[in-house]
Amino acid sequence: xxxxxxxxxxxxxxxxxxxxxxxxxxxxxxxxxxxxxxxxxxxxxxxxxxxxxxxxxxxxxxxxxxxxxxxxxxxxxxxxxxxxxxxxxxxxxxxxxxxxxxxxxxxxxxxxxxxxxxxxxxxxxxxxxxxxxxxxxxxxxxxxxxxxxxxxxxxxxxxxxxxxxxxxxxxxxxxxxxxxxxxxxxxxxxxxxxxxxxxxxxxxxxxxxxxxxxxxxxxxxxxxxxxxxxxxxxxxxxxxxxxxxxxxxxxxxxxxxxxxxxxxxxxxxxxxxxxxxxxxxxxxxxxxxxxxxxxxxxxxxxxxxxxxxxxxxxxxxxxxxxxxxxxxxxxxxxxxxxxxxxxxxxxxxxxxxxxxxxxxxxxxxxxxxxxxxxxxxxxxxxxxxxxxxxxxxxxxxxxxxxxxxxxxxxxxxxxxxxxxxxxxxxxxxxxxxxxxxxxxxxxxxxxxxxxxxxxxxxxxxxxxxxxxxxxx
Numbered sequence: 001x002x003x004x005x006x007x008x009x010x011x012x013x014x015x016x017x018x019x020x021x022x023x024x025x026x027x028x029x030x031x032x033x034x035x036x037x038x039x040x041x042x043x044x045x046x047x048x049x050x051x052x053x054x055x056x057x058x059x060x061x062x063x064x065x066x067x068x069x070x071x072x073x074x075x076x077x078x079x080x081x082x083x084x085x086x087x088x089x090x091x092x093x094x095x096x097x098x099x100x101x102x103x104x105x106x107x108x109x110x111x112x113x114x115x116x117x118x119x120x121x122x123x124x125x126x127x128x129x130x131x132x133x134x135x136x137x138x139x140x141x142x143x144x145x146x147x148x149x150x151x152x153x154x155x156x157x158x159x160x161x162x163x164x165x166x167x168x169x170x171x172x173x174x175x176x177x178x179x180x181x182x183x184x185x186x187x188x189x190x191x192x193x194x195x196x197x198x199x200x201x202x203x204x205x206x207x208x209x210x211x212x213x214x215x216x217x218x219x220x221x222x223x224x225x226x227x228x229x230x231x232x233x234x235x236x237x238x239x240x241x242x243x244x245x246x247x248x249x250x251x252x253x254x255x256x257x258x259x260x261x262x263x264x265x266x267x268x269x270x271x272x273x274x275x276x277x278x279x280x281x282x283x284x285x286x287x288x289x290x291x292x293x294x295x296x297x298x299x300x301x302x303x304x305x306x307x308x309x310x311x312x313x314x315x316x317x318x319x320x321x322x323x324x325x326x327x328x329x330x331x332x333x334x335x336x337x338x339x340x341x342x343x344x345x346x347x348x349x350x351x352x353x354x355x356x357x358x359x360x361x362x363x364x365x366x367x368x369x370x371x372x373x374x375x376x377x378x379x380x381x382x383x384x385x386x387x388x389x390x391x392x393x394x395x396x397x398x399x400x401x402x403x404x405x406x407x408x409x410x411x412x413x414x415x416x417x418x419x420x421x422x423x424x425x426x427x428x429x430x431x432x433x434x435x436x437x438x439x440x441x442x443x444x445x446x447x448x449x450x451x452x453x454x455x456x457x458x459x460x461x462x463x464x465x466x467x468x469x470x471x472x
Contacts, residue, residue, distance in 0.1 A: 014089040018075040019044050021132040022278060023111045025339040031097040033120040033343040036445070040432040042339060056425035057417050064423050065178055068388040073182035076136035083157030087165055087188060090131045091196035098125045102206045104451040107303075108197070108289060109214030110281045113341045113355035114311040120343035121318060123448025125204075126214070127197055129285050130278065133158070135184040141173040142260055144267045148223065148231050151184060155229050164192040166228045166284075168277035172235045173265060174244075174254065175358070175391045187277040191284035193292060205298065210451060213289055215281040215304040221245055221270035232277045233267050236308060238360035238393010245270055254392035279308040279357070290472070300472040301455070309366045310466040312355045316370070318449070318457070319352045326446055331378035332439070333407075334414070335367055338385035340431040347446070349439040351381070359384050359422065364395040364403050371406035380407035381438065383414045383431045386424035397421055414438045 013019055020042065028043035056064065077085065107119060107126040119126045135154065139147055151169040159167060170185040179185075193201070201211070221241050223231040234244035243251055247264030255263050275282050286302075293300045305311050320330045334351035336342065338358050346353045354370065356363040371380065382404060384397075397418045404411040415430035415438075462469040 014093050016077045016085040016133050017090050017093065018132055018134050020071070020075065020339075022113075022339055023128045023131055026111055026113060026116050026126070026341065027094055027097060027128060029341045029343055030116045030119045030126050034099055034123065034125065036344075038344040038348075038432065039342050041429055054426065057420045057423075059425075061423055064425050065388050067425060068178040069181055072134065072179040073136060076134040076183050079135050079137060079154040079184075082133075082135065082154060083161050085133060085158060085161065087131065087162045087190060088194050088196060091127075091190070091194045094127055095196050095200035098200075098204070100204060103204050103209065104206055105210040105212055105301075106201060106205055107212045107214050108193075109285065110216035110279055110308070112214065112216060112279065112308055112311055113336065113338070113357070114315040114353075115214055116341050117319070117343055117346065117353040117355065118311075118315045120347065121315070121322065121449050122451055122454055124451070127200070129189050129282060131188045131190075133186040133188055135186055136182065137184050138182060139180070139184075141177045141180050142255070142262065142265060144171060144173070144233060144265050147171050147180075147184065148225060148268070151186070151229070151231060152225050154184075155186065155226070158186065159228055162188075164194065165190055166282060167230070168222070168274070169225070169229065169231045170235060170277040171231070171233055172237075174234060174239060174251075174393070175237045175387060175389070176235075177258070177389050177391065178387075185277075189275070189282040189285075191282060192288040193285070198292060201292065201298075202296070208297070208299065210299040210301055210455070211289055211293060212301045212303055213281075213286050215283075215286070215302060216276075216279050216308050217304060217306050218276045218280050218308055219273040220276040220280070222272065222274045223268055224271040230274055233265065235278055236276060237358050238362065238391060238395070250392045257390070293472075302470040302472050303458075303467065304470070305467045307466070308357045309355075309363065312366070313370045313374075314462075314465045314467050316352050316354045317374070318454070321457070322446070322449055323350065323352070328443060329441070332441070333371075333377045333380045334439070335380070335382035336431075337363075337383050340383045340385050340415075340427070342432055342435060344445075345432065345435040348442060349435060350441045350443040351439065352377075356382075359387070359395060360391075360393045361395045361399065362393070364399050368403045368406065371403065376408050377406070378408050379410040380404050381412060381414050382416075384416045384421055384424070384427065386420070386422040386427050388423055388425075390422060394422060412438070
């Protein structure tokens with residue numbers, strides 16, 4: 001399908017590192033802010049994207065769902081070539097994006113959209129631990145045991161070529177139902193800094209600078225497949241982990257709606273809980289960071305939290321505090337869903353960022369609880385990530401509108417076709433272009449908050465949030 005190849009974007013990442021994944025998009029968003037640039041089209045600058053985007057939601061729904069499936073498949077690598085994939089090239093790509101200048105601190109660790117906004121506030125880079133390697137294969141979305149066997153058959157050359165990684169094979173037949181038909185998800189966590197990250201720290205981290213390990217303690221039941229290889233059914237979203245493995249009324253209803261034969265997934269019992277594939281932190285990396293800190297006399301801070309969404313209130317309040325210090329309005333909140341983050345326009349419009357990990361009922365609940373506890377906002381806006389399936393646990397447009405009603409004055413969506421959600425392909429482009437059309441305020445970009453000042457603030461207020469800020 002030609003249109004799916006266009007939407008996959010130009011290959012600007014190393015082979016086997018997809019253009020469209022949370023990690024890749026977050027790196028690009030953080031980089032572009034440090035370059036003083038906005039962030040359109042999720043960083044995928046194919047020249048035909050601008051012309052294609054406005055017509056996407058006019059396509060029949062089955063065509064749009066096929067675009068999700070085949071767009072992802074176009075980014076996969078053949079399983080027989082996994083032994084040629086070098087994860088160190090991924091780390092080289094990350095550090096090559098950032099402006100080469102001195103930084104007082106560098107964040108390293110879990111993928112997190114709120115961390116992207118924190119990096120923008122502090123003017124520092126974020127280096128990810130987790131990378132997705134999508135692998136081509138055809139399989140029914142409910143063929144769980146088959147996918148485990150397939151992964152076991154193909155992962156070994158990849159692990160042998162990359163001895164400092166762990167592979168968290170992930171299969172979500174609920175939220176990723178369209179993608180897993182053509183892709184196996186090998187979420188890969190690096191256990192060492194590697195040469196590229198070490199050299200980057202040595203080059204850009206100022207003398208006596210600080211490394212911040214970003215440690216999301218979110219875990220998930222997993223099946224131990226082999227050394228450094230686990231299998232995870234499902235992922236953070238609208239369902240509880242146990243529902244994937246044990247079944248539930250919600251899953252039975254979802255599978256019935258999808259025309260599936262069974263009403264629960266046939267999957268082996270998990271062997272235990274380990275760091276969640278997309279968001280969790282593998283503590284092996286911290287051990288290597290501690291080695292570098294000792295060798296080079298850096299400072300070390302540990303920013304940890306149990307749920308990926310726990311960081312969002314802390315970051316939002318730091319922005320509100322920063323705006324207040326600079327006599328700017330603090331009454332506009334802009335909630336940004338999954339990969340639809342835009343630091344440059346957030347600050348340009350004087351908006352306070354709040355990251356929602358996805359589009360599910362728990363995400364709406366997290367945002368609602370924040371709005372109920374915070375000083376009232378006059379204006380609350382939100383974008384919504386569309387993933388092309390009415391998955392179990394999805395929060396409806398009406399539910400999101402209920403949350404936005406906490407604004408005392410203006411409220412609404414940015415870049416969302418509410419009639420098309422969750423099949424709203426255009427939102428992946430309009431999340432950026434509609435910001436200046438929807439929010440008319442304009443502010444200059446302030447100087448970065450000094451890391452020394454932030455360190456003091458975080459030490460004082462961390463206990464008020466579901467986070468920990470520790471000097472190691």
